[in-house]
Amino acid sequence: MKICRFQPLVFPAKQITSQGPASAEARPEPRVGVIAGDAVREVSGDIFAQWRETDRLWPLAEVKLLPPVVPSKVVCVGRNYTEHAAELGNKVPQEPLIFLKPPSAIIGPDEPIVLTPLSQRVDFEGEITAVMGRRCSQLKPGDDVRPYLLGYTCLNDVTARDLQRSDGQWTRAKGFDTFCPLGPVIETDLDVAKTTVETYVNGIRRQHAPASDMIFPLGVIIQWVSRVMTLVPGDVVASGTPSGVGPLCAGDVVEIVVGGVGTLRNPVVAPEV
């Protein structure tokens, strides 16, 4: 099952509210749905608890897909693929090397990644990402994380590489607005150990790796993170990126493809000056 958040593109222009006619710019509240062929079936209730499918069906062409969750935190790991650690001149860590991206950096499918005048080198990093479905804390090594998961999606851990090096810690390099594309949907039935991640820039494949190349599998990362901070429904835990990272320029289109999930596509634009 593929879960999404969306807004209808077409809506009544003359909606009457208790305050009078709604403005033409007013957009309906985000809705949650499941993909049904070339349509989205809207669901009601709480996707993390009780929910059910409604009879409202929206053609995919008539909705804007939003980031599939609104997490309290985005937990990432660095250097989780041997070849990627080597390409940036780093050793493989003995334990997961975690950092956070601010939720304010999240954008959805097709929203632009806005470059920053503060960096001369902004890289893509395609990553497989787990989405938590249940609160989880203090898991033990070997615990099965699957009961705590909602599913998996794609994440682009956009990084100002020059600032990552010069700052020493990574909050600024990883935290600019729009530096966390997420989506397009959450696949609930993925065998993550057998999937792959790919990144394309302007249609040319730049990254490609099986999930089995991860040094720490996502399940181990989630157990490890849960002993540091409580993970709550909607939180995302990204896998780290494989080798092949490279720069993005204004005008590029970057796509992250996780097998069985789909394609997260974002254009890249210059900062407003």
Ligand code: MG
């Ligand atoms: Mg990364």
